[in-house]
Amino acid sequence: MQKTVTPSGSPRDEAYNFAYLDEATKRMVRRALLKAVAVPGYQVPFGSREMPLARGWGTGGIQVTAAVIGPEDTLKVIDQGADDTTNAVSIRRFFARVAGVATTEATAEASIIQTRHRIPEAPLEAGQILVYQVPQPEPLRKLESSEAETRKMHAWGDYGPMYVRLYEDIARFGHVATTYSYPVLVNGRYVMSPSPIPKFDNPKMHMSAALQLFGAGREKRIYAIPPWTEVKSLDFEDHPFEVQKWDEPCALCGAPDSYLDEVITDDQGGRMFVCSDTHYCEGRRDAGHRGRLLGTDAGRALARDGE
Amino acid sequence: MQSMSSQPQLGKGFDEPVLASQRCFRQILAAMSEPGSVHRLGEDVESPTGVSAAAMLVLLTLVDHETPVWLAPRFASAATYLRFHCGAPVLEAPSAATFALVDGASVDLDLGAFNPGDDRYPDRSATLVVGCAAFEGGRDVSLSGPGIRGDITVSPAGLDAAFWQKVAANNARYPLGVDLILAAGNEIMCIPRSTRIARAAEAC
Ligand SMILES: [Zn+2]
Numbered sequence: 001m002q003k004t005v006t007p008s009g010s011p012r013d014e015a016y017n018f019a020y021l022d023e024a025t026k027r028m029v030r031r032a033l034l035k036a037v038a039v040p041g042y043q044v045p046f047g048s049r050e051m052p053l054a055r056g057w058g059t060g061g062i063q064v065t066a067a068v069i070g071p072e073d074t075l076k077v078i079d080q081g082a083d084d085t086t087n088a089v090s091i092r093r094f095f096a097r098v099a100g101v102a103t104t105e106a107t108a109e110a111s112i113i114q115t116r117h118r119i120p121e122a123p124l125e126a127g128q129i130l131v132y133q134v135p136q137p138e139p140l141r142k143l144e145s146s147e148a149e150t151r152k153m154h155a156w157g158d159y160g161p162m163y164v165r166l167y168e169d170i171a172r173f174g175h176v177a178t179t180y181s182y183p184v185l186v187n188g189r190y191v192m193s194p195s196p197i198p199k200f201d202n203p204k205m206h207m208s209a210a211l212q213l214f215g216a217g218r219e220k221r222i223y224a225i226p227p228w229t230e231v232k233s234l235d236f237e238d239h240p241f242e243v244q245k246w247d248e249p250c251a252l253c254g255a256p257d258s259y260l261d262e263v264i265t266d267d268q269g270g271r272m273f274v275c276s277d278t279h280y281c282e283g284r285r286d287a288g289h290r291g292r293l294l295g296t297d298a299g300r301a302l303a304r305d306g307e
Numbered sequence: 308m309q310s311m312s313s314q315p316q317l318g319k320g321f322d323e324p325v326l327a328s329q330r331c332f333r334q335i336l337a338a339m340s341e342p343g344s345v346h347r348l349g350e351d352v353e354s355p356t357g358v359s360a361a362a363m364l365v366l367l368t369l370v371d372h373e374t375p376v377w378l379a380p381r382f383a384s385a386a387t388y389l390r391f392h393c394g395a396p397v398l399e400a401p402s403a404a405t406f407a408l409v410d411g412a413s414v415d416l417d418l419g420a421f422n423p424g425d426d427r428y429p430d431r432s433a434t435l436v437v438g439c440a441a442f443e444g445g446r447d448v449s450l451s452g453p454g455i456r457g458d459i460t461v462s463p464a465g466l467d468a469a470f471w472q473k474v475a476a477n478n479a480r481y482p483l484g485v486d487l488i489l490a491a492g493n494e495i496m497c498i499p500r501s502t503r504i505a506r507a508a509e510a511c
Contacts, residue, residue, distance in 0.1 A: 018325045027371055030332050031405075034369075035430035037339045038486045038499035040453050044430040068336065070329045127337075155426035187453050187501065189482060207456075211340045226340045226454035226501075 005074050005104045012100030019066040020098040025049055029067035029222070033213060036224035041186025042154070043137050048220040053094065057087055058116055058133030060215030062094070064222060065114050065131050068213070069095065074102045076110035081118040081259070081276035088116075105279050119201040121258045121280040124210035126227060132195045134216040137223065139183040139193035159191050163234065170239050179244065185232045186225055200243045200259045205231040250275045251293040252303050253284035265298040274302055319353035320392040321367060331368040335488065338497040343450040343459040345442045345496050355384040362408055362436045362490035363388070369434070370395045370406050377404035377421075379413065382438070404433050411439040411466040411489065418473050423483040432500070437489045440465025442496055449505045450498070458505075463489055463496065475504040 017023070025047070032046040051059040069075065075095050079088040083105040091114060092103045104110050107120040116133040124130060140150040143161050153159065162183060169176045176182070182199035186192045194202060195214060205212060205225060212225040225231060235241035249256040251272040258280060260273040272293055275281035285294065285303065293299035321327040327350045334346040354363035363385070370376055372394040378385055385408060386397045398404050401420045409416055424432035439445075445464035448471050451457070477484045477500060484500035498504075 018329070023325060023328070024371060024373075026328075026332075027369060028373070030336075031369055031374070031434075032430070033336060034339050034434065034486070035432070037336070037454075038501055039429050039482050040501060042429060042482060045428075068329075068333065070333060071326065151427045211336070228456040229453040 005102045005106070005109050007102050013097045016098045018071075018099060019069050019095070020052070021049065021063065021066045025063075026067045029063055032222045033064065033067065033224065036213070036222050037211070037226050039190075040225050040229050041184075041190030041192040041223060043192075043216075043221040043223045045220055046222050048217045051217070053090060058091065058114070058215075059217030060219075060222070061114050061116070061131050061133030061217075062091060062215070063217060064213050064215035065095065065112060066099075068129060068131075069099050069101060069112060071100055073099075073111045074104050074109055076104050076107060076113045077115070078113065078118060078120070078277075078279075079116045081120075081261075082278045084278070106283075107279060117196055117198075118259070118276060119197055119204045121255075121275070121277045122283075123204075124208055126209040128210040130208075130210050130212045132197075132212065132214045134193070134195040134214045134221070135218070136181070137193055137195075137214065137216040137219050137221040139181070139191050154190060157189065159185075159234075162191060163236075166234060167236065170236070175239065175242075176235075182241075183234050185234060187229055188232075191234070192223060192225075192231075198244060198259055199233065199241075202231070202233045202241070203243065207231075246273055248273055248292075250281060250284075250291050252291040252299055253281045253289045253294070254291040255281070255284055255289070263302060265301070270298065272298060272302075317391050318355055318363075318388050319351075321350060321352070328368045331364050335365060335368060335495065335497075338488070338495050339454075339486070339499055341454045342452065342497050342499055342502040343455060343461045345494050347494050349493065355382075355388050358382055358385050358408070359438060359490050360493050361495050362438055365436050365488055365490060365495060366395075366406060366408065367392060372396070374405035375403055377401040377407040379407070379409045379416075381410045381413070382408045401433075406434050406436065408436045408438070411437040411463075411470055414467050414469070416467065416470070416473065418477045418485055421485045423477075423480060423485060426483065429482045429484075432483065433485045435485050435487050437487050439463045439489050439491045441491050442489075442494055446471070447506070450502050451505070452502045454499075455502070461496065463491070465491070471504055471506075474498060478502055478504060 032044045036044045077088040077092045079085040107122045114131040180196045214223045233241040258275045261276045338346040348364040370393040375396045389395045421433040441464045445462045487498040489496045
């Protein structure tokens with residue numbers, strides 16, 4: 001069965017300000033968000049606050065969501081494509097408690113989607129907001145450890161060293177070895193890190209109908225991609241950008257075009273490839289699509305909603 | 308807080324500040340994300356004479372003691388309101404202002420007088436709330452760029468003849484430059500620095 005919107009069940013916890021953050025902090029984050037939207041791909045510094053969740057749990061994304069969310073919103077939270085991981089469940093519960101919002105696992109029903117590591121397979125729609133949790137916002141950090149220097153490189157559009165690094169990969173491996181956080185050029189001006197999404201998801205950022213917001217808590221940066229904005233994965237004429245491909249479709253729903261996770265099914269070396277976007281996979285199975293292993297023991301163990 | 312009814316200069320702020328400012332912000336965020344689109348700010352506000360409700364709501368939502376404001380002479384009456392409701396310092400000169408309330412009809416509007424940010428920190432630029440008369444009936448202008456699918460024709464009314472030339476010059480400095488929030492009545496339209504400006508005829 002498709003999951004639908006869950007009203008938060010209990011009223012929001014009045015011991016906290018709405019959405020946890022105080023109003024001065026929200027205003028500061030909101031001002032940063034507007035500047036981020038006005039200069040797509042540029043990292044706006046902001047005064048990141050401590051949040052009541054463990055570090056590394058996406059406090060930047062949580063602060064962005066807290067600054068935009070209202071009682072009328074419906075929130076979806078995914079982690080590695082799944083709605084039911086500990087991280088996703090904790091964040092969803094947090095906002096149900098402090099903002100009293102409805103939550104959902106259905107991509108199309110969400111007005112705000114907070115994510116770590118994936119963009120949903122289903123195309124996003126106008127009016128939706130995708131909030132990314134970003135551990136390292138600086139795409140040039142591996143090349144240059146000094147913040148003053150990377151800021152200069154962005155200021156001058158000095159991205160030569162980044163292209164050199166990618167080209168060194170091609171010289172050595174025959175292709176660019178980066179598969180996550182693959183850098184993109186936004187609106188023809190700023191090189192941006194898409195956060196650790198697989199490069200498979202990079203094309204979804206290009207000319208998306210949705211607003212994309214990125215929050216890095218530890219590094220205190222916010223950046224954004226407005227809808228209908230050019231986002232180009234860095235590449236070379238003789239080595240164009242390519243996304244990952246698999247030799248077989250999803251073993252549960254048969255999807256030929258979604259991002260697949262490899263899952264070990266037994267200790268005999270058995271393995272299968274299944275959609276990382278659990279909601280997408282369930283939706284396809286509900287619609288009658290069947291993969292090779294749906295209905296087998298291995299498939300049953302994985303497909304929590306499968307028969 | 309004492310009753311405001313006997314102090315018309317102060318007007319009325321948000322009835323329920325937390326939720327009202329969230330609703331306003333979402334409209335402003337949507338407007339900034341889709342330049343040229345018109346968004347309604349539905350909150351009830353009693354703004355100073357000559358200042359639109361939308362302009363006041365934008366400032367109530369975004370301004371506080373950390374954001375100095377500059378007011379065009381025509382809107383000087385808003386100073387008391389902003390100090391009282393937002394705690395915002397009101398400046399004599401525009402160059403250090405984070406926010407400004409300016410008059411789109413004025414020949415004196417000088418976008419170059421405001422902070423355009425610097426190449427390492429373009430986010431430090433000013434945001435200008437621009438009073439205009441309405442969002443239709445004015446000269447057609449074609450907009451394109453981030454947030455706009457293809458291009459869009461807009462025709463805000465009550466703007467000085469040189470207004471769009473000034474905006475085009477500002478936006479030619481991208482990624483530096485100020486960001487504009489046009490306000491008329493209860494509605495706003497954003498023109499961030501990332502938007503490219505052309506006369507509608509040229510875009511066809
Ligand atoms: Zn699947």
